[in-house]
Amino acid sequence: MEMIKKYFPKLTEDQISKFERLGPLYEEWNQQINVISRKDMDQFYERHVLHSLAIAKAIRFNPGTKILDVGTGGGFPGIPLAIMFPECKFHLVDSIGKKIKVVEAVVEALELKNVHFSHKRAEEVKDKYDFIVSRAVTKMPVFISWVRKKINKKHNNALPNGILYLKGGDLTEEMSTVQTFHEYFDIPEYFEEEFFETKKVVYVQVY
């Protein structure tokens, strides 16, 4: 938690309180439904919360921005981002119902009014969004095929609308077939910590 305050020094008391409550909430839920590997729970804030917030280092979403988190699992990166950007609207989806139950419990406990959640596959989502965020779900070409028709063309953020994906591994081959503009965001200094396997925020502009 101290690292979050250090890297995001402008958090309000309400945001700090919500981030502080996340740890115990996931600890409790993880005993019933395993959404986070047990060994990761020891470094929950670094591996999950701070890691998700790398997207907030790549872009400060403007109020009103609509964001879809595809394959959110227990709520990552969507829940930490929703706390960080309370004036943006988030929709978290996952194809596994019990994971969405954990999201539901966390959203209710923290009264996150800016978060909706659905048990569905990405391919079934009908609405359009300004940004699609994700972490560790599938390879980028597949991911793009799922979401490319779900991105609004009109934009009001510093970056044109698109995908922001927390990705690990060697991206060279994976990204070689991606034809639209894409770039990798500088790794925030906390990514240098060895526990981060995913070292890039990949931005893909779909149009």
Ligand SMILES: C[S@@+](CC[C@H](N)C(=O)[O-])C[C@H]1O[C@@H](n2cnc3c(N)ncnc32)[C@H](O)[C@@H]1O
């Ligand atoms: C490795 S987990 C990552 C979960 C979360 N994003 C995280 O980083 O903690 C991948 C998740 O993607 C979900 N998933 C895979 N394919 C999906 C699809 N087509 N639509 C929605 N969710 C999907 C799985 O159910 C799983 O919860």
